[in-house]
Amino acid sequence: MGSQSFERLFSPLTIRGHVIRNRILSSGHQTYLAEQNLPGPKMIAYHEARARGGAGLIITESARFHASSSSAAPDLVILEDDQIAPYAALAEAVHRHGSKIIGQLSHSGRVTRRMAQGMRGVVYAPSPVPDHRFHTLPREMPSEMVAEIIRAAGAGARRYAEAGYDGVELMASHGLLFAQFLNPHSNLRQDLYGGSFENRLRPLREALILARQAIGPDKILGLRISAAEDEISGLEEDEVIRICAALSSEGLIDYVNTSYGSMAALGASVHVVPPMEIEAAYLASKSQAIRAAVSVPVFLAGRINQPQLAEAVLAAGQADLCAMTRAMITDPELANKARLGRTDDIRACIGCNQACIGHYHAGNPISCIQNPVTGRETIFAAPPVRAKVAKQVLVIGGGPAGMKAALTAAELGHKVTLAEARAQTGGQALLAQLLPERAEFGGLITNLQAELARHAVTLRLNTRVDAALLAEIAPEAVVLATGATPYRPQIEGAEAGDLIDIADLLKGAAKPGKRVVIADWRCDWQGIGAAVMLARAGHHVRLAVDGICAGQNLQQYVRDLWAGRLHQLGIEVIPYARLFGVDTDTAYFLHGASGQPIILEGLDSLVLATGRSPLLELEPVLHAAGLPFITIGDCATPRSAEEAIYEGLAEVSAFLSA
Structure with a gap:
């Protein structure tokens, strides 16, 4: 990629007197790093890493502001005043590095199972209209409850402000509660909160008014909304533009943060975190249409994984700020690297969704298959502590596990040789990139190869390790990462x-x-x-x-x-x-x-x-040679690139520190 000037990307943006140092946004996303449903050391370290890495604005994940949306999940809540202090600690950590911070307020409405103790809870929504993903048939909110939720949004906003946040964002995106009120297909009410456009807008509008009163004139107040919900009974693009224009014209919002899709349907949910199969920056025309209808800045999300792409979106006038959320999950230093012209050093997100949203859906804390430090910032030192004595380390196998192991050993200060039997490193990822619409998975290999090139690793391709080669190299420690071979089960006939x-x-x-x-x-x-x-x-x-x-x-x-x-x-x-x-x-x-x-x-x-069978032929050879070694990746047991790269960091670090 080489050095490139990013004039627009690194120009400041001022919103209500708050100067955001660049146009790079980490948008709100679930991390499952909350402790007792509040920010703690893990969540603070996670966001602080992205602030230290140069992000202009960080929007922390949606906090439940009313008890009717709470569940047993490790989501954030902001229900009581005695919960302000943990948010203040998070805000202080982000501000310490020059980033601005905004907090989300969210209520899921019907798009939840609302699980607690293994049981579904009572779910409330504007009307008893089922969703098509969680298979929830909600209760209709009484009018008094709607008014209570509106007041609760104001109280949640006040708590963010008292915690020192720079602003608050109300969520009407992805088919969540405020979007359900806006949508005539999910809002069938006949009271003052349903029917006409003005009535359907009323809950969001009144929540914004109370939020503004609560946070005062000096804090930012924004709206997150799907530019369209891409679902047969979802909000259409023209309806969303009308909503944004109305709120903007009244001066109720300071920005519009655009997304796409809905969590209420299986097909539309893919836009919540669009994978590599979906074109990069594919929503730019949607944000541009909203931008033309409002007088406030517009933010854009959706597969913006490179600074060059963000610069192009900004240059085309399609957005004022670009969410590069997964890009910074993969590489928290993306902004600093781009600002310094070190674009070749950026570890690019490949849109695999495996350890970010994939971990969330499995009930696990966030991470990244390429960057195991993500979500584990309190565990792994960055940069790693170098060894006092450099060892001669041999890594056998150049798949993802072996490449990461070689990088880890080199970063610890050891002298590393990586031996790969084939003519190219990459292992199983070389096959994965050949699947339809999965070529971007090969970026995992490209990123690891680029990182290897920046370290003093001796790479020996077309090299099969045997006892003679072990004697020649004379390693003091060996990492076995030889991968696996196709498994053929017993098949009659x-x-x-x-x-x-x-x-x-x-x-x-x-x-x-x-x-x-x-x-x-x-x-x-x-x-x-x-x-x-x-x-x-x-x-x-x-x-x-x-x-x-x-x-x-x-x-x-x-x-x-x-x-x-x-x-x-x-x-x-x-x-x-x-x-x-x-x-x-x-x-x-x-x-x-x-x-x-x-x-x-x-x-x-x-x-x-x-499936595949592990290749373990070298284990007895290493035992016979009396060499200390560990076995990682698929040759330990076949799994995925995530486990391979994780073990290349965690297990190799522990092995070489022993």
């Missing part, structure tokens, strides 16, 4: 069928026949990707999944996106299908729940996505 391993399919080393069945034990990207790839190439494809659905092990937004792709292509998905046997034109499966046969006739080729 395998010699009679045309069986193709999915790795050979992706590499082009095998050509399937016209009619293909994919045996998908993994329930992840491989089976779905192969099915789509073959269907687009004109093959008849059936996807037999050894699980409850295709993509069972994927983050739910991307799983649902690809379920739509499979349906559009007419690919038959057979769930609960455990591979048993094959012959020349038939594949035989057993139903995973009933044990009854599933017989798929009329096939030419059976593609196997049946």
